[in-house]
Amino acid sequence: MPAKRSPVKRARSLGRDTRLSEYDRIYAIVRRIPRGKVATYGQIAQLVGLGRAARRVGYALSALRGQSPLPWHRVINASGGSSLPPLEGGITQRLKLEQEGVTFDAGGRVDLEKYRWRPRR
């Protein structure tokens, strides 16, 4: 029995949903975030050309369900913190970042000035 597929994945397998290239572009950007660096949802939305649709970036990542080779833990919100519920992956996200050398302040937030990924072009 194949696992249940979301409408999006089904459409992708049929190769007829153009929105998917959008998801793929998001994933492609996330894959480029270097170790020890972080990017915000809004930043990725910009890079992909989605303007301020940061939510869609978050949605694309939620579709991964944490089951992906992508460095999803390097994506955080504009406040410098995790947007996941602590028990759902927020803890894991922080641990993974700390393993890469990213430090958090008392409020559980990352210094974006210092760790934000600045891609060229």
Added chain:
DNA sequence: ATAATGACTTTCA
């Protein structure tokens, strides 16, 4: 078909 939801961001009080 309409309505609610969400791994967000920005603005304004």
Added chain:
DNA sequence: TTGAAAGCCATTA
């Protein structure tokens, strides 16, 4: 500094 409100729009219900 914090928090509410509005904006965004695909996915879910």
